[in-house]
Structures are given as structure tokens and as C-alpha cells.
Amino acid sequence: MTQRIDVNSLAKRLKDPGVCVFDVRFYLEQPARGRSDFAAAHIPGARYLRLDENLSSSIIPGKTGRHPLPDPAQFEALMRRNGINHDTLIIACDDGPGLFASRLWWLLRWLGHTQVKILDGGFKAWQAAGLSVTQETPRPVAEGHFVAHPDHSKLIDAQEISQRLDDPSLQLLDARGPARFSGENEPIDPIAGHIPGAANLPCTSNIDSNGFWLDSQQLRTRFEPWMATDIELVSYCGSGVTACHNILAAIEAGLPEPRLYIGSWSQWITDPDRPIATGA
Structure with a gap:
């Protein structure tokens, strides 16, 4: 089973309540740019996650790398606040190459959530296909019941x-x-x-x-x-x-x-x- 989804397939499922898009655009040299780009235009219904705030934990100098894993309990709470359930199909999207989307894809699988794909071509492909974008803030959702089960064998x-x-x-x-x-x-x-x-x-x-x-x-x-x-x-x-x-x-x-x-x-x-x- 492929780990990818194309923009047209996502467009057909965009209003499906069992699908959630997370936009994780990020730029190492400009950490604030991803959020501002998201605010300027994003896939309707998408929610923004930032690499160094949501997909990583704090650095411990001399002990960790630059992007340690997030705390499973905190990540579980983050997913629940965004309405994620055990059967939600999550689509990870960045500006195109999948360099940051693949981090979210891996994190979710590490925590036991295999219903996740990355958007092939990312937001650039979505725009190039002429599909709708928005500046609207995602609406609040009912809390989900996602449960994190870390698999450290990975x-x-x-x-x-x-x-x-x-x-x-x-x-x-x-x-x-x-x-x-x-x-x-x-x-x-x-x-x-x-x-x-x-x-x-x-x-x-x-x-x-x-x-x-x-x-x-x-x-x-x-x-x-x-x-x-x-x-x-x-x-x-x-x-x-x-x-x-x-x-x-x-x-x-x-x-x-x-x-x-x-x-x-x-x-x-x-x-x-x-x-x-x-x-x-």
C-alpha cells in the first residue's frame, strides 16, 4: 500500500470528516515563514504544525540532536485537540518535496497511527492543479480519542x-x-x-x-x-x-x-x- 496520496484524490475526500490535513511547511533558515505562508494560503480545513514546536521536543545541549522526538503524551494531547481518532486518515503536507511531511508521517507511525499518507507534490502541487485555497482559520473540532503507543523498535x-x-x-x-x-x-x-x-x-x-x-x-x-x-x-x-x-x-x-x-x-x-x- 502506497504511503502517498495525489492532490486530486485528496480533493475528492477533503470534506470527509474522517480525513485531516496537517500542513507542516517549515524553513530552517526562516522558522517563522511556514506559519506565515500557511496564514496566507492553505488547503481548506488544514491545520498547521511547526517542526520545532509540535514535531520535536526541547534540545538538551550535549545530549540530543537538533530535533529530538516530541513527548508522546504531549503529542497525543495535540492530536486529540485537533480531533484525531484512531481511524482518522491523516494527510501530511509541506511545500512539496515531503522533507517535513515525512517527519510527521514517521512520528504518527511510531506512535501507532498507521492511517497516514503524505501529499505527493505538497502544497505547490495543490496550487498548480488550480485547487481551492483559503486563509480561514480552521474551525474548532470535538476532541478526538487518539492514543499514542510508542514503538521503540523503530x-x-x-x-x-x-x-x-x-x-x-x-x-x-x-x-x-x-x-x-x-x-x-x-x-x-x-x-x-x-x-x-x-x-x-x-x-x-x-x-x-x-x-x-x-x-x-x-x-x-x-x-x-x-x-x-x-x-x-x-x-x-x-x-x-x-x-x-x-x-x-x-x-x-x-x-x-x-x-x-x-x-x-x-x-x-x-x-x-x-x-x-x-x-x-
Whole structure:
């Protein structure tokens, strides 16, 4: 079953009370822009969630990455306030590539809510299709009965990765771009490079030039080195956000779901005893 929905299919279900759209547009360099863009125009009925306020918890300097997981109880309460029930179909939408929508998609699955898809092409595709937008504030809804059931088997921590760096049955996939992976350029974190043994699989190559996801066969080609193996895949990035994009892509390619290293590079480098690699 695909993890995506196209804009026309969503448009047909937009008035379905069992469907909820969450707009998670966000820009790391301009954190307030996503909310202002949402206020200017959004899909009718959509509700806004912000990465650093709603889809993450507070950073603990020297211990966590830049975007730690939200507290399950607080996230459960947030979903309930937005009318989410166990059978609500949630559509995650960002400005197009799915880089932030995939974080919400993963969070919900981690907490036991599998009725979630991302909008293929995001808000840009919605607008390009000439579908209606609004500036209206979403109406209050009756409180939902969503219950969070965290599945920690979907996660892997730095300690286990450190212990298995030489384990051939574990393969780390780094979702960042080649320049950050190699250590040639690091615009965000204080130390450049990657976790030793990781393979670079930039998440931005999961989509085409128009911002739409590659089809399943094209994604299988991207994951070809691991398609016919029993190697366990682990996805990481800079802070555990875009790593979720590669997890979704792996599932669409037909692979078992990779585990997520939520702390990612920004946590790995907090311990000077952890090894660092550079180069391709």
C-alpha cells in the first residue's frame, strides 16, 4: 500500500470528516515563514504544525540532536485537540518535496497511527492543479480519542550504532547531500563528516525535478544494493527529520522499514569519543 496520496484524490475526500490535513511547511533558515505562508494560503480545513514546536521536543545541549522526538503524551494531547481518532486518515503536507511531511508521517507511525499518507507534490502541487485555497482559520473540532503507543523498535540509539560499526549486517544510510556527507561543506552543525561505514543516499533524489516522488520501481533502483539482502538498514541525517524521507522511500521500494537514528549527526558529534569519517 502506497504511503502517498495525489492532490486530486485528496480533493475528492477533503470534506470527509474522517480525513485531516496537517500542513507542516517549515524553513530552517526562516522558522517563522511556514506559519506565515500557511496564514496566507492553505488547503481548506488544514491545520498547521511547526517542526520545532509540535514535531520535536526541547534540545538538551550535549545530549540530543537538533530535533529530538516530541513527548508522546504531549503529542497525543495535540492530536486529540485537533480531533484525531484512531481511524482518522491523516494527510501530511509541506511545500512539496515531503522533507517535513515525512517527519510527521514517521512520528504518527511510531506512535501507532498507521492511517497516514503524505501529499505527493505538497502544497505547490495543490496550487498548480488550480485547487481551492483559503486563509480561514480552521474551525474548532470535538476532541478526538487518539492514543499514542510508542514503538521503540523503530529507533536505534548512538550506543548500539557505536557497538555495531563493524557489523556487516547493519548499514547506515545518510540522507544529507554529498557535500555535507563528505565533510566538504557543513552549514549547520559545528563538525563536518559522517558516521564511519555509512552510505550516502541523499533524500532529495527520492523526488523528481517537479517535486513529485519517484515511482516504486525508480525507488527500488535507488535501493538496489540492499534489495536482495538481509542487511538491516538505519536512516539518519542531520537531526532526524529528512532521514524519515528515506524511510518512506525504502518502504515504497518494497524494503522492510529501516530504523531511525533520531539524534543523527547533530547528536553523534556531541561525544568526542565517537569516530568521524570524511570523504566520499
